[in-house]
Amino acid sequence: MPVADANLSQLLTEQRKHVTPALSRLHDHIIVKGQGSKVWDETGAEFIDFNAGIGVTNLGHSHPAVTAAVIHQAQQVSHVQCSIGFSLPYLQLVEALRPMMPHESLDTFFFWNSGSEAIEMALKLVKRATNRNNIITMVGSYHGRTHGASGITRSKPIYTQHTGPTMNGVYATPFPYWHSLGVDPSTPEEELVRLAKYQLELLIKTQTAPTDVAALFIEPVIGEGGYVPAPAAWLQFLREFCDKHNILLVLDEVQSGFGRTGKLFAAEHVPGFKPDVLVFAKGLANGYPLSGVASRRELMEKQEVGSIGGTYAGNAVACAAAVAVAEVFKTQPILENVNARSKELFDALYAIRDSPKTGHLVADIRGQGLMVAVEFRTESDPLTTKDLPAGTALPKDIGKRIQKKCHDNGLLLLTTSCFDTIRFIPPLVITQDEMAQALKIFTAAVEEVAHEG
Numbered sequence: 443m444p445v446a447d448a449n450l451s452q453l454l455t456e457q458r459k460h461v462t463p464a465l466s467r468l469h470d471h472i473i474v475k476g477q478g479s480k481v482w483d484e485t486g487a488e489f490i491d492f493n494a495g496i497g498v499t500n501l502g503h504s505h506p507a508v509t510a511a512v513i514h515q516a517q518q519v520s521h522v523q524c525s526i527g528f529s530l531p532y533l534q535l536v537e538a539l540r541p542m543m544p545h546e547s548l549d550t551f552f553f554w555n556s557g558s559e560a561i562e563m564a565l566k567l568v569k570r571a572t573n574r575n576n577i578i579t580m581v582g583s584y585h586g587r588t589h590g591a592s593g594i595t596r597s598k599p600i601y602t603q604h605t606g607p608t609m610n611g612v613y614a615t616p617f618p619y620w621h622s623l624g625v626d627p628s629t630p631e632e633e634l635v636r637l638a639k640y641q642l643e644l645l646i647k648t649q650t651a652p653t654d655v656a657a658l659f660i661e662p663v664i665g666e667g668g669y670v671p672a673p674a675a676w677l678q679f680l681r682e683f684c685d686k687h688n689i690l691l692v693l694d695e696v697q698s699g700f701g702r703t704g705k706l707f708a709a710e711h712v713p714g715f716k717p718d719v720l721v722f723a724k725g726l727a728n729g730y731p732l733s734g735v736a737s738r739r740e741l742m743e744k745q746e747v748g749s750i751g752g753t754y755a756g757n758a759v760a761c762a763a764a765v766a767v768a769e770v771f772k773t774q775p776i777l778e779n780v781n782a783r784s785k786e787l788f789d790a791l792y793a794i795r796d797s798p799k800t801g802h803l804v805a806d807i808r809g810q811g812l813m814v815a816v817e818f819r820t821e822s823d824p825l826t827t828k829d830l831p832a833g834t835a836l837p838k839d840i841g842k843r844i845q846k847k848c849h850d851n852g853l854l855l856l857t858t859s860c861f862d863t864i865r866f867i868p869p870l871v872i873t874q875d876e877m878a879q880a881l882k883i884f885t886a887a888v889e890e891v892a893h894e895g
């Protein structure tokens with residue numbers, strides 16, 4: 443495994459100041475190697491990687507089948523521009539994905555490079571297909587940083603700050619998440635759904651006529667907004683709402699797709715659920731830039747020929763990686779591992795919540811599969827402190843301090859949302875031992891922060 447390399451440290455020191463400071467970076471290190479659930483930096487330090495490139499390397503770093511497919515395709519042909527011809531893996535990928543789709547109506551595909559680009563494509567698709575302009579999005583949602591995608595993002599203002607006006611005709615409605623609705627974390631799911639339904643009905647009475655709305659965009663698990671799974675009743679209601687008003691329902695599974703939530707797609711947690719458009723990326727090609735949009739053919743047929751495309755869209759090497767990923771899902775018990783490791787993760791978080799040493803820090807534990815979060819209480823937030831016994835002192839910046847301690851002890855973790863929340867997105871192939879080791883580091887870090895105050 444890699445050892446400390448002074449040349450790399452020097453390269454880092456000299457060159458990092460020439461990289462745009464507008465790019466936020468959690469750790470100033472060079473990851474020189476990744477294998478399975480582990481990565482190593484230029485100093486030789488080893489980390490369990492609970493970030494997986496923000497939910498990308500779902501099958502682990504340098505998965506041998508994916509690497510072999512990439513090498514093979516690079517030796518055949520690395521680039522076939524998609525408006526000029528097909529590469530072989532492009533069509534093999536269509537063949538592999540069709541039976542994997544959460545609904546059989548999703549039978550027509552377009553491949554892009556990134557999640558944001560796929561969202562841009564979905565925006566064009568729904569506007570052209572309906573001849574309507576407006577979009578309904580969820581408070582807390584994240585769909586990307588390009589112009590249209592950031593225009594329908596409502597997780598943090600930074601993505602559009604000082605760059606407006608953003609795309610017009612976008613209306614946001616609360617997700618059934620207690621923060622969005624201003625209620626206690628203990629509010630029952632049925633009540634959250636009731637309140638969110640009311641707000642959506644209010645939106646079409648007060649802000650936009652439904653006949654002007656092309657589509658409603660939703661992440662089945664709000665990602666950058668805090669790892670909040672959509673209750674099944676909410677998704678079912680949205681389907682009925684969209685059908686009633688001839689609005690298209692776009693499911694953004696960029697982060698939740700490809701096994702992340704314990705099903706191939708999070709939509710499958712609601713049996714029979716039918717999105718009109720599905721957007722996916724991240725785990726699709728396990729680290730190679732590839733995203734996709736799937737819908738029924740009739741919607742894609744409404745796009746004018748030539749209106750979509752892109753130089754690198756559906757790159758041959760990335761498609762070959764994705765075909766290998768699909769084969770791994772077909773032949774190996776990946777989802778079984780997700781569900782077994784998920785239970786261990788939740789059990790450890792519940793133990794932290796139930797411990798007299800650390801329980802007072804925890805506001806909420808939530809998630810699905812290996813897309814899990816713990817939200818900490820914040821002194822300035824009345825929703826999370828209401829039921830704290832008077833006089834209980836809360837540490838500040840709990841999540842950030844835990845994250846730093848975990849890093850120093852060999853565990854990479856990310857925060858999420860504008861609230862004090864840590865998320866867990868390890869590779870789906872993480873072993874029982876690695877999970878136990880990571881949870882030990884995490885629990886110790888939470889205890890230290892609770893103790894230090």
Ligand SMILES: Cc1ncc(COP(=O)(O)O)c(C=O)c1O
Nearest residue numbers: 556557558584585586665696697
């Ligand atoms: C749900 C969701 N949609 C869209 C995107 C944007 O994808 P990309 O960063 O590949 O542009 C992301 C990225 O995190 C995401 O989580």
